[in-house]
Amino acid sequence: MAHSHSHAPADANARRLSLAFGVTAVFMLIEVAGGLFSGSLALLADAGHMLTDAAALLFALLAVHFARQPPSAKRTFGWLRLTTLAAFVNALALVFITVLIVWEAFQRFSHPQPVAGATMMVIAIAGLLANVLAFWLLHRGSEEKNLNVRAAALHVLGDLLGSVGAIIAALIILFTNWTPIDPILSVLVSLLVLRSAWRLLKESVNELLEGAPASLDIGALKRHLHRAIPEVRDVHHVHVWLVGEKPLMTLHVQVIPPHDHDKLLGDIQHFLMHHYAIEHVTIQMEYQACNGPDCHLGETQPDPHHSHHH
Incomplete structure (x- = not known):
């Protein structure tokens, strides 16, 4: 079975995610209590x-x-796309929380609040340690390049910066009693997190809209395939999209009629697997030249004035 190897990383990811979730949830409650208590x-x-x-x-x-x-007869890809949906929801949640905190910070500039520096300091240090632990757990899982583990690690990294910010703010309040540093640092941390959230939002939306992987140049792939396999004359109707970060592809290939149809098909599959890591590909081989408006998708855009039927 080609897909039996994928369970070990998934199990390892699940274990890391569970541990990181436990650590994060407990310290979140401690920080909420500490934030309310210290102001x-x-x-x-x-x-x-x-x-x-x-x-x-x-x-x-x-x-x-x-x-x-x-996978089932109804869901032929199983539930893989759900991981992308989760990353999308995460990114939206981050943007929403960031906006709320920035709004509250601006309120505080006009109405400064007293802050208990010592309490803030103790809880910020504890939060930092919790975040370092959670980030370490997740970062060991990111070699699989799973969008979800990366999404979670990004969240925790934002938190880590947040804890550092809170420690700096607590030190300044303890030594100078200058409380505006508290909302200033909360805004800075929020902006850093917003940057990561935006990138995550872009990636997950691209996947949900069936966009091609950002790293893939379809024009270059066509030329590369044409050069690598002499029988290939033309490549068209290329569609590439991602399901749960696995690239899938369909393409039409105009070929010189081969002596061995199956060998040529195997060569094209091997080329795409070896050079582009595309395991799941549907290839339609054709012996006639393609003539139609989207035969050369991705290379030169047709002139819009000529493509309409007058």
């Missing part, structure tokens, strides 16, 4: 990130679980 927005900002973290990790766990479900 620190930076701690609440961090707790806000931790809340989306906990949700991110929970989504990611569910996604790993659903990705293991076998």
Whole structure:
């Protein structure tokens, strides 16, 4: 079976995600209590990130679980796309929380609040340690390049920066009693997190809209295939999309009628697997030249004035 190797990384990811979820959820509650008790927005900002973290990790766990479900007659790809949906929801949640914290920070500039620096300091350090632990657990899982584990690790990285920010704010408040540093740092942390969220949003939306992988140049792939396999004259109707980060492809190939049809088909499949890591490909071989408006998709766009029927 070609796909039997994928369970070990999935199990390892699930274990890492479970541990990171436990650590994050517990410390989120501690930070919420600490933020309310000390009056620190930076701690609440961090707790806000931790809340989306906990949700991110929970989504990611569910996604790993659903990705293991076998395909069925109704869902021929199984539940793989659910992992992308989870990453998309995570990114939206991050954007929403960030906007809330920035709004609250601006309120605080006009109405400064007292902040208990010592309490804030203790909880911020504990939060930092929790985030370092969670990030370490997740980062060991990212060699599989799973969008979900990466999404969760991004959340935790944002948190880690949040905890560092809260510690700096606590130190400044303890030594100078200058409380505006608290909302200032909460805004800075929020902007850093917003940047990661935006990238994640773009990637997950591209996958949900059946976009080609960002790293793939279809024009170059066509030329490469044409050069590598002499029988291939033309490549057209190329469609590439991602399901749960696995690239899938369909293409039409105009070929010189081969002596051995199956060998040529095998050569093309091997080329796509070896050079582009595309395992799942549907190839239609044709002996006649393609003539139609989308025969040369991705190479030169037809002139819009000529493509309409007058």
